[in-house]
Amino acid sequence: MSQLSTIAGRAGRRFVSSLPALFGVLVFTFLLMRVLPGDPAVFFASGPTAGKEEIELIRKQMGLDKPVPEQLLRYLGDIGSGNLGRSLTTGQPVLSDLRSRLPASLELTFSALLIALLTAVPLGVAAALRPNSAIDHLVRFICALGVCVPTFVSGLLLIYAFYYLLGWAPDPTGRFDIFTSPPPQVTGFLLIDFALARDWEGWSAAARQLVLPALTMALFVVAPLARITRAAMLASLGSDFVRTARSLGLSRRKIVVTYALRNAILPVLTIAGIVFSTMLGANVLVEKVFSWPGVASYALDALLSSDYAPVQGFVLLMASIFVLVNLTVDVLYGIADPRVSVE
Amino acid sequence: MRDTASPLLAIDDLHVAFSTRRGIVEAVRGVSLAVARGETLGIVGESGSGKSVTAFAITRLLDAAGRITAGTIRFRGEDITRASSKQLRSLHGAAISMIFQNPRGALNPIRSVGDQIADAITAHEPVSRQEARARALDLLKAVLIREPDKRLDAYPHELSGGMCQRVMIAMAIACEPALLIADEPTTGLDVTTQKTVMDLVARITAERGMAMILITHDLGLASRYCQRAIVMEQGRVVEEAPPHELFSRPRHPYTKRLVAASPTATSTIADLAPPAEGGDAPAIRPASAPAGERRRQPGTPMLLEVQHLVKRYDGLTAVDDVSFAIRAGESLGLVGESGSGKSTISRMVCRLIDCSAGEILFDGQAIGSLPARDFHRSTQRKDIQIVFQDPTDSLNPRFNAFDCIAHPLRRLLAMKDGAALTERVRECAGRAGLPFDLLERFPHQLSGGQKARVGIARAIACRPRLLILDEPTAALDVSVQAVILQLLDRLRREDDLALLFVSHDLNVVRMMCERTVVLQNGKVVEQGESQALFTAPRTAYARTLLEAVLHLGGPVAHPAGEMTPAAT
Numbered sequence: 001m002s003q004l005s006t007i008a009g010r011a012g013r014r015f016v017s018s019l020p021a022l023f024g025v026l027v028f029t030f031l032l033m034r035v036l037p038g039d040p041a042v043f044f045a046s047g048p049t050a051g052k053e054e055i056e057l058i059r060k061q062m063g064l065d066k067p068v069p070e071q072l073l074r075y076l077g078d079i080g081s082g083n084l085g086r087s088l089t090t091g092q093p094v095l096s097d098l099r100s101r102l103p104a105s106l107e108l109t110f111s112a113l114l115i116a117l118l119t120a121v122p123l124g125v126a127a128a129l130r131p132n133s134a135i136d137h138l139v140r141f142i143c144a145l146g147v148c149v150p151t152f153v154s155g156l157l158l159i160y161a162f163y164y165l166l167g168w169a170p171d172p173t174g175r176f177d178i179f180t181s182p183p184p185q186v187t188g189f190l191l192i193d194f195a196l197a198r199d200w201e202g203w204s205a206a207a208r209q210l211v212l213p214a215l216t217m218a219l220f221v222v223a224p225l226a227r228i229t230r231a232a233m234l235a236s237l238g239s240d241f242v243r244t245a246r247s248l249g250l251s252r253r254k255i256v257v258t259y260a261l262r263n264a265i266l267p268v269l270t271i272a273g274i275v276f277s278t279m280l281g282a283n284v285l286v287e288k289v290f291s292w293p294g295v296a297s298y299a300l301d302a303l304l305s306s307d308y309a310p311v312q313g314f315v316l317l318m319a320s321i322f323v324l325v326n327l328t329v330d331v332l333y334g335i336a337d338p339r340v341s342v343e
Numbered sequence: 344m345r346d347t348a349s350p351l352l353a354i355d356d357l358h359v360a361f362s363t364r365r366g367i368v369e370a371v372r373g374v375s376l377a378v379a380r381g382e383t384l385g386i387v388g389e390s391g392s393g394k395s396v397t398a399f400a401i402t403r404l405l406d407a408a409g410r411i412t413a414g415t416i417r418f419r420g421e422d423i424t425r426a427s428s429k430q431l432r433s434l435h436g437a438a439i440s441m442i443f444q445n446p447r448g449a450l451n452p453i454r455s456v457g458d459q460i461a462d463a464i465t466a467h468e469p470v471s472r473q474e475a476r477a478r479a480l481d482l483l484k485a486v487l488i489r490e491p492d493k494r495l496d497a498y499p500h501e502l503s504g505g506m507c508q509r510v511m512i513a514m515a516i517a518c519e520p521a522l523l524i525a526d527e528p529t530t531g532l533d534v535t536t537q538k539t540v541m542d543l544v545a546r547i548t549a550e551r552g553m554a555m556i557l558i559t560h561d562l563g564l565a566s567r568y569c570q571r572a573i574v575m576e577q578g579r580v581v582e583e584a585p586p587h588e589l590f591s592r593p594r595h596p597y598t599k600r601l602v603a604a605s606p607t608a609t610s611t612i613a614d615l616a617p618p619a620e621g622g623d624a625p626a627i628r629p630a631s632a633p634a635g636e637r638r639r640q641p642g643t644p645m646l647l648e649v650q651h652l653v654k655r656y657d658g659l660t661a662v663d664d665v666s667f668a669i670r671a672g673e674s675l676g677l678v679g680e681s682g683s684g685k686s687t688i689s690r691m692v693c694r695l696i697d698c699s700a701g702e703i704l705f706d707g708q709a710i711g712s713l714p715a716r717d718f719h720r721s722t723q724r725k726d727i728q729i730v731f732q733d734p735t736d737s738l739n740p741r742f743n744a745f746d747c748i749a750h751p752l753r754r755l756l757a758m759k760d761g762a763a764l765t766e767r768v769r770e771c772a773g774r775a776g777l778p779f780d781l782l783e784r785f786p787h788q789l790s791g792g793q794k795a796r797v798g799i800a801r802a803i804a805c806r807p808r809l810l811i812l813d814e815p816t817a818a819l820d821v822s823v824q825a826v827i828l829q830l831l832d833r834l835r836r837e838d839d840l841a842l843l844f845v846s847h848d849l850n851v852v853r854m855m856c857e858r859t860v861v862l863q864n865g866k867v868v869e870q871g872e873s874q875a876l877f878t879a880p881r882t883a884y885a886r887t888l889l890e891a892v893l894h895l896g897g898p899v900a901h902p903a904g905e906m907t908p909a910a911t
Contacts (some may be wrong), residue, residue, distance in 0.1 A: 336453065
């Protein structure tokens with residue numbers, strides 16, 4: 001129990017100490033959006049023939065005529081009251097836009113991370129158990145391949161192979177095929193919502209839509225995870241306590257899994273947290289290739305049309321998720337390593 | 344030799360080679376030895392003698408680069424030299440087990456000690472988890488751990504080094520092996536802990552009729568706990584005899600050198616003198632009297648005065664109201680066990696860390712209030728220099744020996760590169776006994792003793808008046824330690840250098856220091872003339888410390904001595 005409370009205390013302190021960073025992100029994105037080229041008022045005027053008066057009117061409506069510090073204050077006040085602004089392209093409040101799109105991104109990222117971990121950890125362990133063997137070289141080759149092929153290329157290749165040539169995968173057009181009716185929305189995660197509704201047909205349809213994009217993203221991050229697993233495993237297999245375990249005649253399984261791998265998993269956990277955050281923000285290419293209705297493609301569209309509010313909302317969302325992920329990794333670390341709770 | 348029964352373990356002409364980047368290195372070259380049931384055999388030697396490699400070859404725990412190239416290892420009459428990994432697994436723990444040097448590192452940091460002991464039991468016996476846990480508790484009691492039921496769920500980082508070693512012993516004896524191999528089991532532990540741990544191991548092996556191979560560099564340890572000892576040098580056995588015979592009448596020149604270099608209760612710095620080795624160090628001026636007997640005029644002013652020094656780390660008082668003083672040219676020893684605050688005091692005196700309260704007067708000037716961060720700019724920086732414990736880690740790996748020694752000259756005396764600097768560096772190297780042709784080498788190309796000389800040459804480069812030595816020989820072999828101690832003593836006499844000597848080795852402090860301060864839990868327990876303190880300690884703690892020191896030729900305390908060796 002006391003261990004749990006120390007972990008909670010640590011998590012709380014970490015959260016508080018990350019608040020200034022969040023604030024910094026807010027101010028930075030606000031300023032960044034103001035120096036980017038493009039005038040939203042011109043963009044949203046009725047057409048190229050719009051007169052100066054009309055543009056001025058739009059400016060006033062958007063608050064763009066006020067001095068920058070005042071705009072910033074108003075922006076901060078809005079965020080404090082949960083108002084992230086309204087997207088000019090979709091006409092919806094940014095908050096509800098993000099809320100409807102975030103689950104799609106999260107589901108994709110979680111699945112990809114799961115696939116990546118399930119592949120990378122065994123690969124890394126296999127490579128570490130026989131360093132410089134054929135297996136080790138094979139793993140190294142797979143990792144190199146995963147890293148050097150950009151996601152949009154590997155995504156298109158997968159579509160070409162599994163959809164066009166083999167016909168195993170459904171057409172890459174978002175989270176549903178047109179014949180599936182969406183489940184009653186509970187979490188926004190289709191796999192969970194379909195399971196809750198006991199609609200297994202819908203579940204497998206959603207899963208089939210998910211496999212290719214998740215695989216594409218997983219391919220890209222297998223390399224860092226597998227390499228870290230290999231290095232950490234090598235270090236812990238060469239450590240004194242593994243030697244002790246061998247000197248006591250423990251079974252090979254126990255030595256590899258309980259002694260070596262549980263110690264080696266700690267750095268993998270850290271990297272997995274970083275990889276997760278990176279994937280969430282960087283999966284815009286995958287979302288575009290697979291027409292996935294996620295937050296990244298939403299933010300990109302908004303950026304291209306000088307639509308400030310969604311981009312700011314997106315950056316703020318990413319920063320918050322980054323903080324959350326770090327917190328989670330911290331808590332997991334505290335559970336996995338008893339030494340961490342001692343400060 | 345007792346050959347009444349067939350020996351438990353017999354090694355015949357063992358060769359072990361390591362493949363390294365510089366080719367094949369033979370670490371063990373033809374070792375033959377035998378261990379009878381219930382016997383304790385000591386293997387002594389310095390680093391690189393192949394004693395640990397021999398142990399790891401017996402248990403086949405050599406790392407991947409090491410290979411047995413020739414010879415046989417027989418255990419209970421059976422050849423195990425090429426045993427399969429399955430055979431080895433059933434031997435490990437159940438028939439042969441090991442205790443290692445670094446107890447904290449030898450335990451899994453993220454598994455509770457109870458679980459680890461239970462793992463050792465369930466590896467060989469089909470018992471339930473509860474039963475294994477109950478037996479783990481019994482084992483913790485057997486190794487005399489206080490509050491064993493609480494410790495069962497503790498993690499290694501929550502236990503002291505001595506406690507970790509007890510847990511390691513509990514794991515090693517869990518399945519009642521016939522042979523226990525202890526590889527430097529007490530190196531790095533405090534003297535008092537060392538004694539209790541070794542007494543425990545000796546008692547357990549005697550009670551359970553286990554044979555033991557005790558691998559150590561400490562002749563005192565071997566002579567106290569072994570019935571027979573072998574001396575190894577460069578992968579070969581050079582001498583074998585009962586320890587008191589071996590150490591009182593050594594026959595082989597290497598054993599003679601080793602025995603001479605080991606400090607005893609009565610030896611002086613001059614006694615440690617090994618025969619001059621290849622003109623490496625300049626001839627040592629014979630010291631007519633041990634350090635303690637030299638007297639200083641009472642009028643000599645104090646060079647360093649430490650008054651009511653306190654250091655607190657949030658909530659924990661590491662140093663609590665410590666006062667002492669050193670005259671110019673005097674040597675003062677700080678002794679105590681780990682956690683006594685001796686290293687913290689030395690760091691505060693040389694102004695590497697700040698003190699929480701108290702005053703440090705150097706040459707009458709208060710230096711304690713200067714922030715440690717800014718002390719490098721003070722004029723006293725060059726007067727107070729330090730020699731660190733780890734000769735490797737305290738040298739910049741990207742600096743060659745010349746740059747290491749020149750660094751303080753460039754920084755503190757603002758000397759420019761040129762003939763004068765080269766001359767000064769060569770002078771320091773010469774005084775520290777470092778041959779000039781080694782000056783171009785980088786730390787990893789130097790031996791431990793040579794690195795220690797670089798560290799000393801660097802410390803004396805600015806001609807300091809106070810030299811702080813933080814366990815300067817703890818990482819060195821005894822023969823190297825002897826030479827380094829003589830070097831330090833000579834430098835002190837030549838330069839009228841004051842020494843603050845921090846060490847856990849009481850014999851070394853007795854020889855090196857005129858006065859000694861005994862610390863316990865951050866407080867001064869006793870201080871006075873070394874001679875008086877070491878012959879007649881006034882406090883119980885100082886007496887305990889002194890009694891824990893193992894002397895060569897001291898009484899053999901092995902309880903198994905009373906037993907018939909063949910009893911199992």
